[in-house]
Amino acid sequence: MLEQDSDAARDEVNRFDRLERFLGRLEQALHIYDRADQSSDLRQELASLQADIATLQKTISEADIQRKLFNALNQVAHHANRLVPQLDAEWPEAPIRLLIEDLTVKVTRGTREDYLWEIGSGANWLAYHVALMLALQHYFLAEPHHPVPGQLIFDQPSQVYFPKRAAGDEGPDLIAWRDQDVVAVRKVFALLGAEVTAAKGRLQIIVLDHADEDVWGKLPGVKLIEEWRGQALVPQTWITAPSG
Numbered sequence: 001m002l003e004q005d006s007d008a009a010r011d012e013v014n015r016f017d018r019l020e021r022f023l024g025r026l027e028q029a030l031h032i033y034d035r036a037d038q039s040s041d042l043r044q045e046l047a048s049l050q051a052d053i054a055t056l057q058k059t060i061s062e063a064d065i066q067r068k069l070f071n072a073l074n075q076v077a078h079h080a081n082r083l084v085p086q087l088d089a090e091w092p093e094a095p096i097r098l099l100i101e102d103l104t105v106k107v108t109r110g111t112r113e114d115y116l117w118e119i120g121s122g123a124n125w126l127a128y129h130v131a132l133m134l135a136l137q138h139y140f141l142a143e144p145h146h147p148v149p150g151q152l153i154f155d156q157p158s159q160v161y162f163p164k165r166a167a168g169d170e171g172p173d174l175i176a177w178r179d180q181d182v183v184a185v186r187k188v189f190a191l192l193g194a195e196v197t198a199a200k201g202r203l204q205i206i207v208l209d210h211a212d213e214d215v216w217g218k219l220p221g222v223k224l225i226e227e228w229r230g231q232a233l234v235p236q237t238w239i240t241a242p243s244g
Helices: 002-038 040-060 062-086 123-144 179-199 235-239
Strands: 096-099 106-111 112-115 151-155 206-209
Touching: 002 040, 040 062, 062 096, 062 123, 062 179, 096 123, 106 123, 123 151, 123 179, 179 206
Parallel strands: 151 206
Antiparallel strands: 096 106, 106 112
16 A cells, blocks of 8 residues: 555656646746737737736645655654554654655654664564554545545454464464453454444445454444454365366
């Protein structure tokens, strides 16, 4: 998703650049016509067009684009920084910022700045990704005509904490679910549910996970839609059917 956002932003800047060049050529052509023809009607039309050009140039100026982008990223960072402390990040109070040029996250701890790839820890990666995805949706939903669908899909966020356990497994050699890990995963589901509730029907979050109900159950905004345990995507009859 971040990559798509970056490509869209780059395309938008390129489109504005082409428009700006077109307006420059149009303005020059109008200047030539203005000098060549002094009729009242034409001069009035030229004045109207020049006023329109001035308005458009204010809208598409490069400086204005950068300012709007900077402000948007600030708003995203501000909301993400409110969400991170509700998750299991190692430095919950350290400010984070989305860098769309590199499609990564920067974490500031005092005078030190670390990129996401320098931090490590699946718990940190999960916390920052969840917080930023929710913050981006929060920003889009605040815009009156945003084109981004109000939907997020997370695939097995609990795998960071329970990489070897599948729901229903009882093998004694499997890693036990520690209480603190259950609490950490439950924080993720609680935050997702809270953001869905706050969006008042404008945001849908789909989570595909092996986690049992003791992890996500009885949380506001979190509902079980379907349990596919024992119902694989590929029907068993396809596998056991005789060949030929």
